[in-house]
Amino acid sequence: MRAAAISAFALLLASTGAGFALDTSATMTSSLSPDALWKKVGDFCGIASWHPAFPKCVLSADGKQRTLTIANNGGTIVEGLEAWDDGKRSYTYVILSGPLPITNYRSTISVAPDAKGSAVTWVGKYDAKGVSDAEAQKTVDGAYAAGLKALVGE
Numbered sequence: 001m002r003a004a005a006i007s008a009f010a011l012l013l014a015s016t017g018a019g020f021a022l023d024t025s026a027t028m029t030s031s032l033s034p035d036a037l038w039k040k041v042g043d044f045c046g047i048a049s050w051h052p053a054f055p056k057c058v059l060s061a062d063g064k065q066r067t068l069t070i071a072n073n074g075g076t077i078v079e080g081l082e083a084w085d086d087g088k089r090s091y092t093y094v095i096l097s098g099p100l101p102i103t104n105y106r107s108t109i110s111v112a113p114d115a116k117g118s119a120v121t122w123v124g125k126y127d128a129k130g131v132s133d134a135e136a137q138k139t140v141d142g143a144y145a146a147g148l149k150a151l152v153g154e
Contacts, residue, residue, distance in 0.1 A: 021104065022128065022137050026144040027121040030152040034118040038089040038111045040151065041120055044081055051147040065096070075099040082106070101131040101139055120148060 030037050040050055045066045048057035054077075056069035068077045077098030084091045090110030095102070107124035122144045128136035 021125045022102075022133055022140070023123070023125055024137060024140040024144055025121070025123045026141070026148055027119055028148040028152045029114050029116045029119045031117040032152075034089060034111050034113050037118045037120060037152075041109060041111055042086065042089060042091070044084075044091065044093075047147075050151045051143075052150050053143060053146060068098075070099070083108075095126075101129050102126040102136050103129040105140075120151060122148060 032040075040046060043049075044063065045057040045059040047066070047068065048054050053071050053074075054068040055071055058067045060066070064081045066079050066081075068079065070077065075098065077100065078096045079093045080096050082092045082094055088110065089112065090108055092106065092108040094107075095105040103126065105124060105126040107122065109120065109122045111118055111120050113119075124140060124144070126136065126140065131139075
C-alpha cells in the first residue's frame with residue numbers, strides 16, 4: 001500500500017509538471033505602441049538586434065530554430081520555437097543546447113498594451129544544471145533584465 005502511495009505521488013508530480021523548476025519573470029514598459037514593440041520582439045531571430053548578450057542569430061530554413069552566438073566568445077545556444085501567436089503578440093521557445101547552467105528551459109515573451117504604451121513580459125521555467133538554484137536563477141534573471149533594458153532603452 002505504501003509503495004502504491006509513493007508511486008501515485010511521483011506520478012502526480014510528473015503529470016502536473018510540478019517539481020523543482022525555477023521561475024524567472026520580468027516586465028518592462030515602453031512608450032512604443034504594442035505593435036511597434038512587437039515588431040522588434042516578434043522577429044524570432046531579431047533578438048540579436050536588441051539583446052546585448054547575443055550579437056548574432058542564425059535562423060534555420062524552416063524558421064523553427066535559432067542559433068545564438070553569445071557575446072565575448074561564450075559559445076552558442078540553440079533554441080526551438082514551440083508556439084507563435086502574432087495576434088496575442090507572444091511566442092514560446094525552449095533551449096535545445098548551450099553552455100548555460102540550466103536545463104529544461106521553456107520561456108514565453110509577450111507584448112501587451114499598457115498605460116505608457118506597451119509592456120513586454122518575459123517568463124521562463126528551468127532547472128539548475130551543475131550550479132546552485134540561486135546561481136542558475138541569477139544567470140537567467142540577469143539575461144532577462146539586460147535584454148529588456150536594452151530593448152526598451154531604459
